[in-house]
Amino acid sequence: MEGFEVRFRGKSVKIAVNESISMSIIVQKLRGKLNINANGWLMDADTYPVWMSADDLKQGDEITIERKEVDESSPPLLPPSDFDSNRPLTPEQEQEMWQYKLKYFQKLEEILHKEGLIDED
Numbered sequence: 001m002e003g004f005e006v007r008f009r010g011k012s013v014k015i016a017v018n019e020s021i022s023m024s025i026i027v028q029k030l031r032g033k034l035n036i037n038a039n040g041w042l043m044d045a046d047t048y049p050v051w052m053s054a055d056d057l058k059q060g061d062e063i064t065i066e067r068k069e070v071d072e073s074s075p076p077l078l079p080p081s082d083f084d085s086n087r088p089l090t091p092e093q094e095q096e097m098w099q100y101k102l103k104y105f106q107k108l109e110e111i112l113h114k115e116g117l118i119d120e121d
Contacts, residue, residue: 003070006038006052008063013051013074019044025065027057030107036063049076050100 003016006025015023020043027036034057039050051074078100112118 001070001072003068003073005066005068005070006064007066008036008052008054009061011052011054013038014070014072015040015051016070016073025063027063028107028111030111033057048078049073050078051076053077 001016001018003014003018004023006013006015015021015038017023021040022043023038023040025036025038027034029035033055035055036052036057037050038052039048041048078097109118
């Protein structure tokens with residue numbers, strides 16, 4: 001099936017595009033360090049999987065995104081690979097997902113504060 005392979009620091013993830021998807025590779029600077037996330041939105045399942053996350057990009061790091069045929073998507077980091085949109089999350093899965101979302105929100109909030117786009121309370 002159609003898809004992409006994302007390679008970074010010896011790690012490789014495959015992301016199949018066999019359903020409605022919005023995929024993002026985000027590089028962000030936070031606390032003086034550059035970080036990368038490969039994530040998406042599976043529109044039909046209304047889930048937001050994260051396939052890759054790495055901190056502290058260095059000079060010379062290479063990120064490769066290749067359009068190619070893939071057998072299937074790599075298991076996501078979040079939601080857990082055993083996530084079934086027709087079955088409720090376990091309390092542990094829900095806690096893990098909310099912790100990730102909170103951490104991501106806090107990173108974005110800090111960036112907005114530094115840029116002067118939102119005021120400190």
